[in-house]
Amino acid sequence: MSVRPEVRAARAYHFTPRPARIKLDQNESPYDLPLELKAKVWAKLQDNPWNRYSELAAESLRTAIARYHGWDEAGVVVSSGSNVLIQAFVAACGINQRVLNLRPTFAVYSEQARLLGAPLTELPLNEDFSLPIPGLLNELECGPGVLFLANPAAPTGNAFAQDEIETLLNAAPDWTVVFDEAYHQFADTDLLPLVSTNSNTASLRTFSKAFGLGGVRLGYALTSPYLAQNLQKLLLPFSVSALQVATGLTVLEHPEYVAARAAEAKRERAFLLAELQKLPKLTVYPSQTNFLLFHVGDAEAFFFSLLDAGVLVRRQDHLPGLEGCLRVSVGTPEENRAFVAAAQRASEAVVVRG
Ligand SMILES: Cc1ncc(COP(=O)(O)O)c(C=O)c1O
Numbered sequence: 590m591s592v593r594p595e596v597r598a599a600r601a602y603h604f605t606p607r608p609a610r611i612k613l614d615q616n617e618s619p620y621d622l623p624l625e626l627k628a629k630v631w632a633k634l635q636d637n638p639w640n641r642y643s644e645l646a647a648e649s650l651r652t653a654i655a656r657y658h659g660w661d662e663a664g665v666v667v668s669s670g671s672n673v674l675i676q677a678f679v680a681a682c683g684i685n686q687r688v689l690n691l692r693p694t695f696a697v698y699s700e701q702a703r704l705l706g707a708p709l710t711e712l713p714l715n716e717d718f719s720l721p722i723p724g725l726l727n728e729l730e731c732g733p734g735v736l737f738l739a740n741p742a743a744p745t746g747n748a749f750a751q752d753e754i755e756t757l758l759n760a761a762p763d764w765t766v767v768f769d770e771a772y773h774q775f776a777d778t779d780l781l782p783l784v785s786t787n788s789n790t791a792s793l794r795t796f797s798k799a800f801g802l803g804g805v806r807l808g809y810a811l812t813s814p815y816l817a818q819n820l821q822k823l824l825l826p827f828s829v830s831a832l833q834v835a836t837g838l839t840v841l842e843h844p845e846y847v848a849a850r851a852a853e854a855k856r857e858r859a860f861l862l863a864e865l866q867k868l869p870k871l872t873v874y875p876s877q878t879n880f881l882l883f884h885v886g887d888a889e890a891f892f893f894s895l896l897d898a899g900v901l902v903r904r905q906d907h908l909p910g911l912e913g914c915l916r917v918s919v920g921t922p923e924e925n926r927a928f929v930a931a932a933q934r935a936s937e938a939v940v941v942r943g
Pocket of ligand 1: 743795
């Protein structure tokens with residue numbers, strides 16, 4: 590058998606779906622796309638011949654995304670989810686060079702580096718989840734390669750200091766720096782101004798979070814024409830379907846939709862933060878995303894206590910640096926109140942046991 594050793598040694602991406610009344614485990618939007626918008630997608634699809642291949646590289650959506658952001662169309666790359674772009678960046682800039690990454694962070698950066706056999710260095714975040722600047726500067730001296738930075742960060746939820754990000758950029762002229770801004774609509778941060786003035790950088794965006802389209806699988810990169818042109822070579826031809834294009838075009842025609850959803854998520858996040866702060870033996874970390882990380886000590890007991898109450902959150906206690914932690918996505922106002930009630934009971938049970 591000829592499977593490469595790196596692939597044989599790698600663990601498959603792990604996710605256990607669990608049925609639950611209230612699903613707050615995947616940082617999705619709690620709202621499905623409204624029926625009026627689904628009808629508009631369907632109308633676009635009806636005008637499309639299904640026997641014909643879709644556009645080679647989702648050109649019409651690329652144009653719409655460029656217009657939406659005021660970005661040069663030549664610097665936009667569309668894919669079936671931003672995960673695909675992470676893989677493409679590892680292939681384009683990491684193989685036979687380097688992948689530099691933080692820990693804990695979104696698992697896909699390191700998983701792809703391992704699978705594709707790219708030399709990987711992971712540096713632990715500081716205890717307060719800030720960037721380990723001296724260590725990163727040290728590593729950046731030995732390029733070239735690709736540095737991944739999720740900002741706001743996942744699963745910690747914080748945003749990094751802008752001046753520190755600029756310090757890293759200044760030290761990385763021969764690196765490609767990928768800012769994963771999957772959660773930027775929930776944050777006060779926007780790294781596009783930096784991307785527009787640094788041709789070796791890219792911002793990854795997704796329709797899976799604020800746009801509420803996790804099931805459609807759609808993401809994109811905003812970058813320089815040079816990086817876009819090279820990244821596009823790594824994507825398979827015709828790999829974004831007509832369904833995906835029609836859905837992306839439709840939501841971009843209704844920017845008020847995503848703005849309203851993001852505004853509600855921010856209000857509800859503030860509510861959840863305030864309520865979790867009241868609970869004994871629980872530490873909740875401030876977040877710029879649509880989820881909150883919190884420390885409970887006995888994460889397993891707390892997780893199952895919530896699940897017994899019908900609330901599914903995500904365990905993070907297997908990650909180095911996040912022992913005892915769980916993560917909850919911001920849901921609808923009703924779901925959030927049910928979660929808080931279940932968390933209150935779980936926290937009392939843990940105290941009694943303790
Ligand atoms: C930081 C980060 N980047 C990317 C993604 C994946 O985005 P997509 O659904 O577009 O592949 C996620 C999903 O959870 C994420 O947390």
